[in-house]
Amino acid sequence: MSDNNNGKLIATAIGAAVAGAALGVATVKLLDRRNGQPDQNEGGIISERPKRRSFIYEDPMGADVMANRDSSTTLFPHNHEEKMRRRIAARAAVEEDNLTPRRSVTVRVPATSANVGPGYDCIGLAVDLWSEVTIELADKFEITAEGDGADAVPKDASNFLVLGVKAAYDTARKEMPVLKYHVVSRIPFARGLGSSSAAIVAGIIAGLVLAGHRLPCWGSEALLQIAAGIEGHPDNVAPAIYGGIQVGIHNGTRWVTERVPMPSGVQLVMFIPDFVGKTSDARNVLSDTISREDAAFNISRTAFLINALCMGNLDNLKWGVQDKMHQPQRGSKLYKYLFPMIEAAESAGACCAYLSGAGPTVMALTSGASGDIFAQREKERTDLAVARAMSRAAEQFGIKGKLVVTNAANEGARVVRVEPPFSSDVITYRDNI
Incomplete structure (x- = not known):
């Protein structure tokens, strides 16, 4: 290798060393800044650099505003009730609210x-x-x-x-x-x-x-x-x-x-018998105790129901509304038509059906609604088929009543x-x- 090539290699090595040193100094300064350490300028004078602000909401009020409360703590976006509490505390009282x-x-x-x-x-x-x-x-x-x-x-x-x-x-x-x-x-x-x-x-x-x-x-x-x-x-x-x-x-x-x-497109189909149901009677047929097996059954079905609603999985609703705590007892002693009507509704296309409250109404949930149901083809919906099936089940038990189709109320x-x-x-x- 010639002397000229050796000189080039030495120059390259020296350049790399200088660049590495400069990079190291810059990294240390950057870490100092992130850790809130003061920086020095060329004259050796210390200058304060602003700390990086968090993306988490910070309490805008001073600690002296909130009595007996540390308001300087970090306030996260999901802390809705705490944000409302602080907002109310910062407002002047409007006594007229309670004087009109x-x-x-x-x-x-x-x-x-x-x-x-x-x-x-x-x-x-x-x-x-x-x-x-x-x-x-x-x-x-x-x-x-x-x-x-x-x-x-x-x-x-x-x-x-x-x-x-x-x-x-x-x-x-x-x-x-x-x-x-x-x-x-x-x-x-x-x-x-x-x-x-x-x-x-x-x-x-x-x-x-x-x-x-x-x-x-x-x-x-x-x-x-x-x-x-x-x-x-x-x-x-x-x-x-x-x-x-x-x-x-x-x-x-x-x-x-x-x-x-509530998943979109869901309708409520109700069979409302023409007789009243007393809540006291419906509660009196229930046992004061349930088995561990039945408790586990209801816990699992409740979790399954909530998950099906949250995920919009309508096919899982029929499993989610199953129950062993009150529906079997009320169905066997008060409402003989209950489970035959539930089976008829689900066989006709209902997502699920259950006893509404203490009864005697049976509620079925159907899907397929889009906008105003009267502007939609009947074959695209299942509410009519489910309603007819529930009516036929009621007739088999000699129960008279009316069928109502409506929606859940959002407000x-x-x-x-x-x-x-x-x-x-x-x-x-x-x-x-």
Whole structure:
């Protein structure tokens, strides 16, 4: 090898060494910056460099704003209740919220279908059948009713509607005035579609509006606490309040509920017998204890049901609604038609079928709906075939009733009219209420 080539190799080695050293220095500086270490400029003067900001939301309020709370802790995007709590704490109190009583209010509330098979006392869905309740200040107490069960509902203070209103005034710590009640009921009375829960929820909401009192929701779900406290469980009142499919529990301190998604295109087909079903009778046929095997069965089916709903796997719903805690007992002692009707509905194309609440209504879920069903080809849907199959099963047992096809309700109870209104020249609310 020539001297010229040797010189080139030596120069290349020296260049590589210098480049490596420079890269090492740059790496150390970069690490110092990421670790929050001060940097030095060419004159040896230390200069502070801003730390890299996290992509996680940080609390914008100072620690002195939140009494007895470390508000400098990191706030993650999913911490919705904590963000709401801090937002409320930072707001000035608006006392007028609790100082504006109303003269009259109308509340619209949906029917509900509880249990959905294995979810005894904890799962329920809102049904697109609605009742309206109007309550107003009056000179004398009076309850009037029209529609389904108008002659059967109590017309005295034992009515669940009155109990709900009283609970609202007790919560507001105000004396309950003399009121007049008018009910337009489109929820079948005592048929396992949550008519009593609808009355409770409507009464509480109406009472709160009339009293001029509002309740916190985030972190407390105060309205749910009152309603579930009267009803004893959340399976009906939770969907009546929030709509959709709700899964509710008591966490040892308060009632908590969460929404489960309803797959698109699902319809509800109900066979509603022409006789009432008493919840007390339906509970009396149940055993106080169940076997470990039956408990494991219901736990697995409940998990399977929730997963099928979340994943939109309609084929798995028929396994998810299976139950050994209440449906076999009620089917054998009260509703002989129950399991033959479930089998007939599923054989005709239903995704699943189950006893709605304490009965006697049988609920079937069908798929294939897209937009308005009356603008869609009947052969693309299964609701008519399922309804006919359920009707034939009822005839075999000499049971008369009616078939109703509707959808799940995405929203729960709401105020539709109020005097004086909430809307003003500054802001207009839905339906100009």
